[in-house]
Structures are given as C-alpha cells and as structure tokens.
Amino acid sequence: MAGKENDNVELGIHETLELHEVTTQRRSNLLKAHMMDAIVKDPELKKLLRRERQNSEKAIDEIETFLP
Structure with a gap:
C-alpha cells in the first residue's frame, strides 16, 4: 500500500463507501x-492487458491513500 499522503482528508461515509466500490x-x-x-x-491484446494491470494497480494505490 502506498504512503498515506492524504491523512488530513476527512471523507464522509458515502465517499468512503464509493472509494471502496471503485x-x-x-x-x-x-x-x-x-x-x-x-x-x-495476440501481442497487441497482451500489451493492452498489461497496461490495464498497471493502470489498475496505480489507481488502487492512489485510492488507498484516501481510505482509513
């Protein structure tokens, strides 16, 4: 999990639930x-799948900085 850069952000319960859903x-x-x-x-499809994995991993790390 990435560092907690956003420790000062206080989210409402609905925002927290939305982030968990995402x-x-x-x-x-x-x-x-x-x-x-x-x-x-197919090499092109493999490339797309790898890019999706990288994007998802990055998004998860970023979102987790907002979660308690």
Whole structure:
C-alpha cells in the first residue's frame, strides 16, 4: 500500500463507501487482466492487458491513500 499522503482528508461515509466500490472494481479488473494474460496469444491484446494491470494497480494505490 502506498504512503498515506492524504491523512488530513476527512471523507464522509458515502465517499468512503464509493472509494471502496471503485477499489473493488479495479481489483476485479486487475484479476481479470492477469488471468487473461495467461491465455491470450495476440501481442497487441497482451500489451493492452498489461497496461490495464498497471493502470489498475496505480489507481488502487492512489485510492488507498484516501481510505482509513
């Protein structure tokens, strides 16, 4: 998990729940891209899947800086 740069930010319960929902979706995307990478043969599709994994990992790290 990334450092807590945003410790001073206080979120409402609805905002916290929304961030958890977005994180859950990103984790799902990450898992799916990882599983698909094992079976995909097309190099361009593999490239897209790797980019999706990187983007999801980055988004998860960024979002987690806001969560308690």
